[in-house]
Amino acid sequence: WRSEHIWIELIAGSxxxxxxxxxxxxxxxxxxxxxxxxSSYLGRNLISLFPSPQIIFFPQGIVMSFYGIAGLFxxxxxxxxxxxxVGSGYDRFDRKEGIVCIFRWGFPGKNxxxxxxxxxxxxxxxxxEVKEGIYARRVLYMExxxxxxxxxxxxxxxxxxxxxxxxAAELAYFLRVPIEVx
Numbered sequence: 001w002r003s004e005h006i007w008i009e010l011i012a013g014s015x016x017x018x019x020x021x022x023x024x025x026x027x028x029x030x031x032x033x034x035x036x037x038x039s040s041y042l043g044r045n046l047i048s049l050f051p052s053p054q055i056i057f058f059p060q061g062i063v064m065s066f067y068g069i070a071g072l073f074x075x076x077x078x079x080x081x082x083x084x085x086v087g088s089g090y091d092r093f094d095r096k097e098g099i100v101c102i103f104r105w106g107f108p109g110k111n112x113x114x115x116x117x118x119x120x121x122x123x124x125x126x127x128x129e130v131k132e133g134i135y136a137r138r139v140l141y142m143e144x145x146x147x148x149x150x151x152x153x154x155x156x157x158x159x160x161x162x163x164x165x166x167x168a169a170e171l172a173y174f175l176r177v178p179i180e181v182x
Contacts, residue, residue, distance in 0.1 A: 030071020
């Protein structure tokens with residue numbers, strides 16, 4: 001949302017389609033591994049696709065059970081981040097008041113709410129960090145005098161070079177600060 005004096009940008013958190021898909025796939029896969037390992041221990045067919053006599057409990061059944069349990073832990077971690085919507089929040093730039101507010105939701109606990117507030121006069125620049133290659137990474141930062149760089153985009157957000165340049169240019173123009181590229 002933008003007006004002449006205020007710019008508010010909502011930041012998407014963990015509630016993304018890809019996270020739902022990965023959590024679901026990981027849950028089903030790890031549950032399958034755990035059931036196969038358990039059926040090899042019990043000597044019964046808990047899953048009709050894998051007859052238990054073909055899988056020996058030691059060492060295959062133990063290893064499959066271990067992978068199943070580990071996968072269930074990772075899947076539950078993903079489901080928790082999705083339900084708490086970790087990383088979501090907003091960036092608020094108010095030229096009229098001269099204040100920048102950055103808010104993010106974290107994990108439950110004492111510091112669940114992350115709220116940063118700065119004066120606009122302390123903003124040195126908008127910085128674009130670009131790393132190309134197999135794991136391309138394009139992140140937009142705000143350089144604050146005495147506080148360092150604060151990321152404004154998610155590190156896993158796949159913006160094209162044109163999109164990140166346009167976003168940086170619009171924000172730098174609104175804040176009246178220069179752009180740095182790293």
